[in-house]
Amino acid sequence: MAPPRHILELSRKEQREFIDSFDLIISDCDGVVWLLVGWIPGTGEAINALKKAGKGIKFVSNNSFRTDEQYMEKFEHIGAKGINIDDDVVHPVKTMVRYLNKHKPGERVYSLMSLEANETLRKRGIDYESLQIKDHLTAASLVDNLSIDKPVGAVLFDIHLDLSYVELAKAIRHLQNNDDCQLIAGGSDVIMPLAENLNVAGFFDFLEHVKRYTQREATFLGKPSPILGDMFREMFNIQNPERCIFVGDMLVQDIQFGKSCGFQSLLVLSGCLTKEDMWKAPKESQPDYYADSLADFVQLLENIK
Numbered sequence: 001m002a003p004p005r006h007i008l009e010l011s012r013k014e015q016r017e018f019i020d021s022f023d024l025i026i027s028d029c030d031g032v033v034w035l036l037v038g039w040i041p042g043t044g045e046a047i048n049a050l051k052k053a054g055k056g057i058k059f060v061s062n063n064s065f066r067t068d069e070q071y072m073e074k075f076e077h078i079g080a081k082g083i084n085i086d087d088d089v090v091h092p093v094k095t096m097v098r099y100l101n102k103h104k105p106g107e108r109v110y111s112l113m114s115l116e117a118n119e120t121l122r123k124r125g126i127d128y129e130s131l132q133i134k135d136h137l138t139a140a141s142l143v144d145n146l147s148i149d150k151p152v153g154a155v156l157f158d159i160h161l162d163l164s165y166v167e168l169a170k171a172i173r174h175l176q177n178n179d180d181c182q183l184i185a186g187g188s189d190v191i192m193p194l195a196e197n198l199n200v201a202g203f204f205d206f207l208e209h210v211k212r213y214t215q216r217e218a219t220f221l222g223k224p225s226p227i228l229g230d231m232f233r234e235m236f237n238i239q240n241p242e243r244c245i246f247v248g249d250m251l252v253q254d255i256q257f258g259k260s261c262g263f264q265s266l267l268v269l270s271g272c273l274t275k276e277d278m279w280k281a282p283k284e285s286q287p288d289y290y291a292d293s294l295a296d297f298v299q300l301l302e303n304i305k
């Protein structure tokens with residue numbers, strides 16, 4: 001495999017061939033379109049320019065702790081035009097709803113997810129239970145909270161900034177209570193890049209905690225799960241995966257995932273990785289192309305006019 005090339009270091013002819021080589025872009029959000037906290041200059045302009053050049057563009061995130069409205073506010077802030085939240089934006093709670101409707105229609109679930117993710121479940125008609133306990137807990141009140149009124153068909157796990165011990169304990173109780181209760185997880189990120197120079201631990205170890213006490217494997221529906229790759233093919237009607245390019249700022253969740261779906265891949269350095277990290281990565285997670293940021297597409301499209 002040839003080493004990754006910067007899209008603006010390709011010759012003009014190669015830049016044109018590169019643009020002509022894909023019809024659909026599937027782009028990660030955090031670290032690519034914006035930062036978890038903060039912005040990346042020129043990304044809205046790039047999205048609009050790519051659309052104007054006739055490219056389809058879809059967005060996929062491992063973060064469900066935003067409501068549809070909050071996603072749209074972010075797209076509006078960067079000036080990206082014509083984004084349809086239902087058709088163009090995919091994140092774990094949406095793929096969970098899709099999965100539940102197919103595999104566990106009508107079943108009640110227990111949510112270990114954020115208020116925002118729960119709001120998405122509610123809006124999409126999923127019957128869910130969640131614990132939001134703000135009071136001081138005693139051993140006695142913990143016991144009360146762990147009683148099961150109604151069994152659930154699945155425990156849903158995703159990034160949840162208010163996650164507490166009692167919520168985890170209840171999830172374990174539900175899984176132990178019902179052999180058919182499935183553990184379904186969104187993002188499995190080990191590191192969460194919060195802001196510039198601020199990377200914190202992801203939620204992966206909390207999921208490991210649940211697995212350890214239930215001997216249950218999780219069904220992952222976020223990147224880099226192959227189930228999500230299959231959903232893309234269905235949702236976006238992808239006939240020729242090689243005419244699709246995956247853009248992301250992480251090597252395993254984005255680049256390796258995109259390649260495993262048969263897509264071309266582009267790493268942007270606007271997230272938490274440096275060029276050195278890319279060169280050090282094993283071959284299977286090195287991208288076909290790289291760029292400083294999604295905004296480089298503005299320059300590239302200008303170059304080939």
Ligand SMILES: [Mg+2]
Pocket residue numbers: 028029030031032248249250271
């Ligand atoms: Mg990212």
